[in-house]
Amino acid sequence: MAVRVQDEPFDFGVEAEAFARGRTDAGAVVTFTGIVRDTDGTLDRMVIEHYPGMTERALQAINDEATERWALKDSLVIHRHGELRPGDMIMMVATASAHRVNAFEAAEFLMDYLKSRAPFWKQEFTADGSAWVASKTEDEDALTRWEKQK
């Protein structure tokens, strides 16, 4: 049930392998990775600001809820902050449970919640200047889905 907030890159392969390898308690492991995208080919870099202290607390709370609701055997959340380039990995989640449905659902829940409930803010830098990434209403709507299921 680990949460890591860091500015240095992480090795997705190493993390996923270490998470899944040698497990006998869980039949299913799901991983998700978020990558800095540059759809228009104009992005120079992205800078992610966060709220030290609250970030770890919020991620831990989200992780605890996922663990309880989907009876997870284990989970991992890694989220970077600081400067990232197109193609860099921003974050990853991994979930382990007895069966795949719980592992998939818990991973989706973790993603939905950390998008709009963990204190991170993305700023994009292009040749034209910088802009804060606006939150999307569909990200907020995604949370209602999980509330209804409670």
Added chain:
Amino acid sequence: MIDVLYFAWVRERIGIPKEQVSTNATTVDELVEELKSREERYALAFSDVSALRVAVDQELTEFSASIENAREVAFFPPMTGG
């Protein structure tokens, strides 16, 4: 004294990431009104609080929340993690 923190474009508009505020405000709303009356940059940053989020002692909460006995209040735009 209470620590007031600003993040993302709220920090940019106010011009500082953190300050200590001496206040008699008992709720976040009252604190916002006090800050707005200080200077134009605060009035600008807090002109539409529906575009903002607030955390008291690192817990996301409402603007109507109490800040009595709080150590830290943070203002920021909706979060964009993931």
